[in-house]
Amino acid sequence: MASPSFVGLPRKMLPVTIDGQEVQAMEGTTILDACRRLGVDTPTLCTLETLTPVNVCRVCVVEVEGSRVLVPACSRKVEAGMKILTDSERVRHSRRLVLELLASSVDMSLCAPEVRGWMSRYGADADRFGPGAATVAQPVKIDNELYVRDYSRCILCYKCVEACGVDAQNTFAIGVAGRGFDAHISTEFTTPLPDSACVYCGNCIGVCPTGALMFKSEHDMRAAGTWDEAQQHVTETVCPYCGVGCMLELHVQDNSIVKVTSPLDHSVTSGHLCVKGRFGFEFVQRRGK
Amino acid sequence: MAAVDGVLGPPESLWEGGERTGADDHFARGGHAVRSKRDLLLPVLHGLQDEVGWISRGGLEYACRRLNVPPAEAYGVASFYDRFALGERGTFALYVCDDIACKCAGADEICAAVEAEHGSTGMAWYRSPCLGLCDRAPAALVERSGRPYRQTQLAPITKKQATAIMSRGLWEDLPTAVPQPQGKLLRRVGVVDPESIDSYRAAGGFGALRRALELGPEGVIREVTDAKLLGRGGAAFPTGRKWDAVARAPIRPHHLVCNADESEPGTFKDRVLMEGDPFAIVEAMTIAAIATGCEHGYLYVRTEYPLARARVENAVAQARAHGYLGEDVAGSGVRFDIEVRRGAGAYICGEETALFNSIEGKRGEPRNKPPFPVQAGLFGRPTLVNNVETLVNVLDIVGEGGAAFAATGTPDSTGTRLFCLSGHVRTPGVYEIPMGTTLRALIGLAGGLRDGRSLRAVLLGGAAGSFVTEKQLDVPLSFEGTRAIGATLGSGAVIVLDDTADIESILLRIARFFRHESCGQCVPCRVGTKRQEEILHRLLVERQTSHRSDDVALLADIAQAMRDASICGLGQTAASAIQSAVIHLKVLDG
Numbered sequence: 001m002a003s004p005s006f007v008g009l010p011r012k013m014l015p016v017t018i019d020g021q022e023v024q025a026m027e028g029t030t031i032l033d034a035c036r037r038l039g040v041d042t043p044t045l046c047t048l049e050t051l052t053p054v055n056v057c058r059v060c061v062v063e064v065e066g067s068r069v070l071v072p073a074c075s076r077k078v079e080a081g082m083k084i085l086t087d088s089e090r091v092r093h094s095r096r097l098v099l100e101l102l103a104s105s106v107d108m109s110l111c112a113p114e115v116r117g118w119m120s121r122y123g124a125d126a127d128r129f130g131p132g133a134a135t136v137a138q139p140v141k142i143d144n145e146l147y148v149r150d151y152s153r154c155i156l157c158y159k160c161v162e163a164c165g166v167d168a169q170n171t172f173a174i175g176v177a178g179r180g181f182d183a184h185i186s187t188e189f190t191t192p193l194p195d196s197a198c199v200y201c202g203n204c205i206g207v208c209p210t211g212a213l214m215f216k217s218e219h220d221m222r223a224a225g226t227w228d229e230a231q232q233h234v235t236e237t238v239c240p241y242c243g244v245g246c247m248l249e250l251h252v253q254d255n256s257i258v259k260v261t262s263p264l265d266h267s268v269t270s271g272h273l274c275v276k277g278r279f280g281f282e283f284v285q286r287r288g289k
Numbered sequence: 290m291a292a293v294d295g296v297l298g299p300p301e302s303l304w305e306g307g308e309r310t311g312a313d314d315h316f317a318r319g320g321h322a323v324r325s326k327r328d329l330l331l332p333v334l335h336g337l338q339d340e341v342g343w344i345s346r347g348g349l350e351y352a353c354r355r356l357n358v359p360p361a362e363a364y365g366v367a368s369f370y371d372r373f374a375l376g377e378r379g380t381f382a383l384y385v386c387d388d389i390a391c392k393c394a395g396a397d398e399i400c401a402a403v404e405a406e407h408g409s410t411g412m413a414w415y416r417s418p419c420l421g422l423c424d425r426a427p428a429a430l431v432e433r434s435g436r437p438y439r440q441t442q443l444a445p446i447t448k449k450q451a452t453a454i455m456s457r458g459l460w461e462d463l464p465t466a467v468p469q470p471q472g473k474l475l476r477r478v479g480v481v482d483p484e485s486i487d488s489y490r491a492a493g494g495f496g497a498l499r500r501a502l503e504l505g506p507e508g509v510i511r512e513v514t515d516a517k518l519l520g521r522g523g524a525a526f527p528t529g530r531k532w533d534a535v536a537r538a539p540i541r542p543h544h545l546v547c548n549a550d551e552s553e554p555g556t557f558k559d560r561v562l563m564e565g566d567p568f569a570i571v572e573a574m575t576i577a578a579i580a581t582g583c584e585h586g587y588l589y590v591r592t593e594y595p596l597a598r599a600r601v602e603n604a605v606a607q608a609r610a611h612g613y614l615g616e617d618v619a620g621s622g623v624r625f626d627i628e629v630r631r632g633a634g635a636y637i638c639g640e641e642t643a644l645f646n647s648i649e650g651k652r653g654e655p656r657n658k659p660p661f662p663v664q665a666g667l668f669g670r671p672t673l674v675n676n677v678e679t680l681v682n683v684l685d686i687v688g689e690g691g692a693a694f695a696a697t698g699t700p701d702s703t704g705t706r707l708f709c710l711s712g713h714v715r716t717p718g719v720y721e722i723p724m725g726t727t728l729r730a731l732i733g734l735a736g737g738l739r740d741g742r743s744l745r746a747v748l749l750g751g752a753a754g755s756f757v758t759e760k761q762l763d764v765p766l767s768f769e770g771t772r773a774i775g776a777t778l779g780s781g782a783v784i785v786l787d788d789t790a791d792i793e794s795i796l797l798r799i800a801r802f803f804r805h806e807s808c809g810q811c812v813p814c815r816v817g818t819k820r821q822e823e824i825l826h827r828l829l830v831e832r833q834t835s836h837r838s839d840d841v842a843l844l845a846d847i848a849q850a851m852r853d854a855s856i857c858g859l860g861q862t863a864a865s866a867i868q869s870a871v872i873h874l875k876v877l878d879g
Contacts (some may be wrong), residue, residue, distance in 0.1 A: 055657050056811050058854040069861060070853045075657055090853055094813070097850035101816035128843060129820050130827070156809070172359030176652065176809075177368040179635075181819040183809030186368075188360035189346050189375070197359065 014080040019087060031062060031073040031084060040086050043095060043118040045102075046157035047074040048207055050270045051167045054158045059098045059118070063088045070094055096122035104129045105136055105181075107153045110211030134181065140219070143192035146200050146279045148219045149185075153212035156183060160204035160213060168272045173198040202278035206261060206271050215259045228253065239277040244268060246277050257281045292340035293352050296333050297326075306354035323357040328668075330356055330366060330650030334373055335592075335631055342382070342434035343374040358650070369652040369808075371634030372592050380434040381458045383414040384593075385451065388554045388802070389748065389784050389795050390423035390711035394445070397794075399427055402448040407455045414455060418636065418802055419554035420444075420593050423711035423784075424718045430593055431460050440595040468561055472705050472721030474681050478565030483600050486607040489568035495613060497684040501576040502621045504687065506536060509580040513683060515691030517703045522548055522639075522676030523753070523779045524858070525768050528683075531673065534663035535581040538671030545578050545586035546667060546674040548644060549601075552591055552636040553751035554802065555782030558707040559677035561719045563590065563597035566681070567604035571627060573680035575608075575618060576687060578625040581673045586625065587648055591632040602629045636806040640857050641674045642666070643808065654810045655857035678707055678781075698724030702767035706781060710735040713742065713787040725770065729762040732785060742787040746874055750779025752799045753862035755869035776869075793829045796870055800825045803863040814860030817851045821864060828877055841877050844868070 013024040016031075018038055025034040030053075035042045046057040053075035061070035065083035070090060085091060099119050102108065103126035108115060118124075141149040156176070164174050173196045177186040187196040205213040214222075221227040232253045239246040247266045251259040260278050264271040294300070300307030304318040333356065337348045344367055353360045367373045385403065387396040403414055410416050420442065422428035428444035431454060443450070443463050454460045467479045482488035489495075501509050514529030535543055547570065551559040563570060574586050588605070590598045605627045608614045614626050630648055632638050638647045642656035645667045666672025682704055686694045695703040702724035708731055711717045715736025722731055728747065738744060746756045755776045757764065764774050771778050786792065800822040809815045824840050824847075827833045833840070848864030855861050870876050 055856070058811050058813055058856075061854045069855075072657065076659075090849075093846070094850045094854040097817075097846060098812050098854060101812055101820065101847075101850075104820070105816050129823070132827070133823060134819060155812075156815070173361055175359070175361040175365035177365040178809065179369050180804060180807040180809045181815055183815065186361070186364065188349070188364035197361065 014078050014082075016078050016080070016082040016084060018084045025078040027078070029078060031064075031071070031076050031078055031082075032060060034078055034084075035062075035073060035086060042073055042086065043099075043114070044074055045115075045155060045209055046159065048159060048264070050264055050272075051159055051162045051207065054162070057098065057102075057155065057157055059095055059102075061091060061094050061098075062086045063091050092122055096124050099124040100126050100128060102155055104133045106155050106210070107135075107137070107150075108155070108210060110153060111209060136184070141192075142216070142219075144194055144200070144216075146216055146275075147202060147205055148214055148216055149193075150212050150214065150219075151184060153210045154185060155210055155212075156185070157209060159207040159209065160185060163203040163207045163272070168203050168270070169199070169201050171197055171199050171201070174204070200275040200279060201273060202260075202275070203272045205278075206273070217258050221253075221258065227258075232258065239273070241276040241280065246273055248273070248277055250281070256285055290348075290351050292336045292348065293333050293355055295340070296336040297329065297355055300355060306351055319357065326356050327358060327650045328648060330358055330363060331370075331630070331633060331647065334363075334367055334370075335633065338373055339434055339438040340436065342380040343376065343378045345377070349375075356650075366650065366652050369635065373633060379413055381413055382432050383451070383455055384417035384420070384430040384432075385414060385446075386418070386420040386422070386426070386428045386430075387416045387798070388419035388423075389752070389798060390419070390555055390717075391427040392795060392798060393712045393784075393786065393790060394426035396427040399429075399446065399448050399451050403451050403455055406452050417593075418805065419552065419556075421551055421557040421560050421591070423555055423557055423709065425465070426711060426717070433458070442593075442596060468565060468718065473685055474562070474678065474705060474707060475565070475719065475721050477569065478561060481566065481568075483565055483567055484603055486568060486604070486611055489566075494568055495572055495619070497687045498572050498575055498613070498619060501579055501687050502619065502623075506580045506582065509576060509687060510536060512686050512691035513580070516682075516686040516694040517691075517701075518679065518682055518686060518694070519702065519768060520676060521678035521682070521706065521781070523553070523750075523777075525778070528675065528679055531663060531675075532577070532581050535583075535671050535673040538663060540671055541582075542585065542670055543581055543583040544667040544670050544672040545574060545581065545583035546641070546644065546648070546672060547574050547586065547588045547677060547680060548639060548641065548674055549588055549590040549594075549597070549677045550632045550639040550644060551594075551677070551780070552632075552639050553753060553780040553782055554799075555709060555711055555748065555751045555784045556780040557709050557711075558719045558781055560594050560597050561707075562677055562681055563594065563601050567597075567600040568608065569681050569684060570601060570677055571604045571608045571613070573683045574627055575613065575625055576683055577673060577675065577680060579618070579621075579623055583673060584624050584626075586627040587630050587667070588627055589630045589632060589638070589644055589648060591638075592634055593632075598629065598631060605629060635808075636802075637808045637857075637859055640859060643857070644674070645672065652808070654808045655859070657856055699765070699767045699769070701769045706766065706778070708766070708781045708783050710783050710785065712748075712784040713738060713790065714785045715739060722766070724767045725765045727763050727765055728757065728783070731766060731783065732762070735785075738785070738787050742789065745786045745788050745790050745792065746870075748782070748784040748786065748795075748866060750777045751782035751784070752802050752866055753858070754779040754782065755865050756873050758873050792870065792874060792876055796867055796876065797822075797825055797829060799866050803859070807859065807863070811854075811856045811860060813847075813851045813853075814855045814863060817847045817855075817860070818863050821847055821851075821867065825867065837877070841871065844871070844877075 011027040043059045055072035055075040060073040063085040137152040235250045246269045249261045262269040303309045303313040333352045420428045422444040425444035429446045432440040470479045518528040519525040635653045637643045638653040643653040647653040662672045804818040804822045807818045
């Protein structure tokens with residue numbers, strides 16, 4: 001049973017209308033929360049329950065009556081009497097364009113399957129911008145044995161920077177550098193990770209939605225063509241290293257651990273681990289020792 | 290290190306990067322006291338850039354040590370701003386403006402001449418977006434790092450002068466004409482000595498402050514509300530309502546920010562005010578602070594305005610020395626002081642929330658609204674942010690009363706307005722006219738077109754504005770008048786283009802401007818401005834013949850998504866001039 005906790009001051013329920021449907025939404029929650037309660041599927045890329053919303057991807061935009069521009073559902077708090085449209089022509093247009101602009105500049109092939117679903121729902125066609133459209137393509141950065149950074153897959157959702165910073169790890173090894181289309185995630189002066197402040201907790205990998213940040217084991221197996229998610233099973237366990245009690249999900253293929261994650265909704269980890277829990281699994285596989 | 294210490298003073302302990310002392314082993318220094326210095330990051334980066342001409346890894350890391358900022362974050366900040374160079378380069382740099390007004394005055398030929406003699410851009414010379422010297426186009430800015438650091442605006446500049454400066458690495462100041470006083474806002478410009486507080490006082494200066502102290506905060510806000518003053522920065526928000534909201538905000542302290550990051554291409558009115566009447570800005574900020582309960586004010590001036598910055602810094606120092614700023618403003622018992630901050634080459638920092646981030650020592654990325662600045666602005670506190678021209682209006686409102694002020698102009702757009710005329714007019718410059726005057730009359734004031742020329746279009750509101758044609762010249766210049774024809778007054782930029790203007794080249798420049806100035810935070814603007822530039826290039830430079838109509842439709846699609854889904858005004862207006870040219874000037878037809 002969950003331990004008792006302070007629930008805060010009583011909060012009002014606010015009436016809002018989403019696509020003509022009346023719904024009561026709790027004060028202080030977002031439009032996205034209300035949409036999800038109603039079962040309105042809303043695309044999101046840069047938002048995650050465990051991180052502060054940055055509302056930069058703009059794929060979740062909705063139309064709010066009285067607002068000149070569209071508003072991001074992920075961060076805009078509900079207000080009493082709000083009239084929200086999630087499938088108007090304007091909303092569909094912007095969502096489609098955002099997906100098209102992203103897909104035309106970034107390799108999104110390793111995104112979650114929902115992303116492909118949204119692309120077809122909104123009729124997004126990344127090839128509309130022609131073959132000469134600039135992309136963020138660049139070589140994969142492999143500078144350590146634990147994880148790789150493939151920024152040609154980076155949609156600049158800021159999640160890794162948040163996880164490395166105040167939202168989880170407080171290490172601040174990476175930040176957003178540059179400006180405009182040249183903006184990118186970087187260490188200071190593009191220093192290789194071993195010379196940076198990185199502590200290899202891998203929490204950036206845990207939040208990356210596009211496969212830009214990846215276990216080296218996964219990267220190598222993909223390169224060799226042996227990565228096969230259908231053949232993998234997940235074993236839940238508790239990290240043996242210290243007494244905190246982090247829950248681990250061991251992704252196992254051919255009786256070898258290929259990747260370690262932790263559930264986002266776990267009360268101890270919120271999906272975050274340390275270097276030992278995330279990467280310290282090799283000893284399990286030294287058979288016969 | 291010396292450059293960093295020059296800004297921050299010597300380090301006090303090992304914890305801040307100084308020498309080890311015995312006490313350092315026993316006492317840790319850090320925590321909030323150190324973290325709260327984060328907002329000094331930009332001044333420190335300027336210190337490094339001014340002294341060395343670029344920011345080295347060692348310099349940046351020492352700055353991080355002193356300010357307790359993670360190096361990766363500081364690198365992100367430094368690489369955001371145009372002014373900071375992170376690779377080794379020399380101490381001399383020439384920036385040649387090739388933006389719209391300068392383009393009309395032959396900037397491209399200057400760039401070509403410099404390039405022919407000194408190699409492509411990046412070799413100690415750079416093409417620059419608008420330097421705010423459009424009344425004297427073509428313009429350049431030259432700087433030499435070291436001690437003393439020198440930065441000079443040069444306009445108008447000739448091909449010969451530009452190449453000679455590049456060869457010698459030396460320059461002399463060019464003579465500049467003193468602007469003529471006119472109207473109300475500009476009545477002291479060219480009359481008072483901008484470096485002397487006595488001259489300002491002799492011209493009636495600080496009378497409005499005395500009156501404001503008599504009226505009290507509520508009285509001042511009432512007058513400003515009665516005046517129906519609308520913000521002059523571009524968004525036209527009712528100033529009285531903003532002041533009232535800050536004054537009432539329960540969270541303390543309140544902050545005051547004067548936005549002098551005037552970077553909209555074709556806009557230079559705030560520069561003229563700061564250079565010609567800097568004490569008026571100090572006085573107006575003080576009145577605003579008294580009315581809204583602010584104890585600390587920031588005046589954020591773009592880095593491309595060295596003279597304006599020197600003049601306002603001097604004005605603030607003199608006002609402080611004479612007791613108009615500090616612990617006891619003019620003997621009233623109110624505390625208020627002003628800090629001048631220097632921008633670092635980012636158009637986006639004119640957006641108010643990006644400006645807050647910039648003052649806080651962060652990347653100039655706009656914040657999502659709500660919360661609005663009046664609730665949570667600079668350092669998360671209720672903040673009053675006003676443009677220079679808006680604030681200067683307050684002096685007359687307090688002096689003559691809100692109702693008298695509202696008698697000028699139209700019922701919905703009161704007072705006078707400063708317009709920056711540039712491009713193909715006989716006498717470019719700042720002109721002050723009552724709101725509601727027609728565009729035709731305004732162009733007439735500037736001497737009209739040159740002989741034998743006919744009008745092609747007027748770019749109203751700068752790069753974020755829209756093109757207006759001959760047929761629309763009788764539009765009254767008021768907020769409601771321009772809205773009726775789908776245009777905007779914006780920042781007051783009026784770039785007049787006659788039949789010799791190369792509209793296509795101007796459109797490409799506008800597209801390049803927005804691609805370069807987009808902060809990169811949100812997808813519609815980051816990728817949209819890039820695609821907009823690519824498609825225009827395809828249509829206007831490569832003269833692509835197939836799928837033209839598809840590309841024109843694609844431009845419109847991108848425009849709508851940028852307008853609807855971008856976080857801030859930059860993205861929302863990044864396509865407006867180009868779309869208006871497509872519709873009104875038919876540039877992409879056939």
